[in-house]
Amino acid sequence: MRLDNVAKRYGFTLPWVIHDVTLEIPAGRLVRFEGKNGSGKSTLLRVIAGVSEPSRGSVTGRPATGYVPERFPPALPFRARDYLSHIGRIHGLTGRALASAIDTCLDRLSGRELAGVPLRDMSKGMSQKVAVAQALLPGSGLLVLDEAWTGLDVEAKAALDEAVAERLADGGSVVFVDHEPGRLGHLEAERWQLDNAQASRVPSDDSAGGETGGSEQRPGPEDTE
């Protein structure tokens, strides 16, 4: 898929949150966005995921998309399985394919016992598992992860890492933001830095450069986890 001169602002008088972003996300590509708080990472991810349309520019060739938002609210009147069934059906899954996709996604996150639990009764970690599971349902295409690891237990974090690697190997693409600099460090990622609404590609040999961001000084990837 491609973004051409994509710009986004939330009102005619408001400043651009992202401006003039052109990038390509080919099949099999892992893309990481970095930047300060409020640099437009989440907005760019929402545009890439198709949740929000750009104010200017175009997004073309987006495949089936799963999106994990920064904070998934448990305040929905569904049990996990009912919720996942709804999302699966919206993705075009039906019958046994839908049931097995739900089981696969929950099993993968060791969340099978969550199936019958109302979302309202879930802890943050539990509902985050459901958030990840709904994004994995399509099984192929684009996965957009906005700090999706936050709140997951160690086992589920590892399972998500594995799901990302599998998705890339299957020819899907993954776009992510995470506050852990070492996240998915074992996979080859294309890195982009967001600053002043502009996105710039971080050269691949620069392992820790462009990482600084005002109040958010971070350790290099090798220092974490």
Add this chain to the structure above:
Amino acid sequence: MIALIWYELSLLLRSHRWIAPAVLFALGVFGLGGATLRHGAGLGPGLAWSALVLVPVEAWLTRSMLTAEPAASRACVAAAGGPRRTQLAALIAPAVVGAAFGLVGILWQIFRLGVPRAAGNAIRVGELFADLGGGLAAGLVCLLVGSAVAVLLNPPVIRRSATAVLGTTGAVVLALAWNGSPANAAVRSIGYAGQERTWPAGVAMAAALGLVAVAWTISTQIAARRDG
């Protein structure tokens, strides 16, 4: 699209946010309607009353739906189904519930007021169909007006709760009472034979359809562009 509508409908029904509008409908049609309409007045005024009650009920249902979904879960659904189609589904779902209420209202009026009969107790089929056709059309106009009013004055178009609630209430009163309103015109056209008709039923229908088309377009456009 069916899956999206089904999701939004489930969200509305399971959140129990439809109950308060349902109570309003029941009070309006079964309670107040029974007190104000005399038996033998004919089916027309009964159907007109049921249609009229749909305006505030549909506005309330629509507001309930538009405020039911947390932004983050809407984002997950929009990624799967597209933001415009998702918003459209959220506008259709309360209309489906409102239409079900409307049909209950029509059945209740037939049960209560009876069908038009000639001497010798034969049903006057032509008159019955004319009444029902008029009642359905008036109900649809009122449903569309209730939806349009709520869509234009609630999130994502108007986000502040106080403004939205006051604005919607005011607009509903206007839609009911102002004789330039399509809902008022549609109800007059079937309910009060002999009273001065403002607009012909066809014009009221066209106006309601136009209003809803504009409101729904604005709402889906904003939903596709908004932040969180």
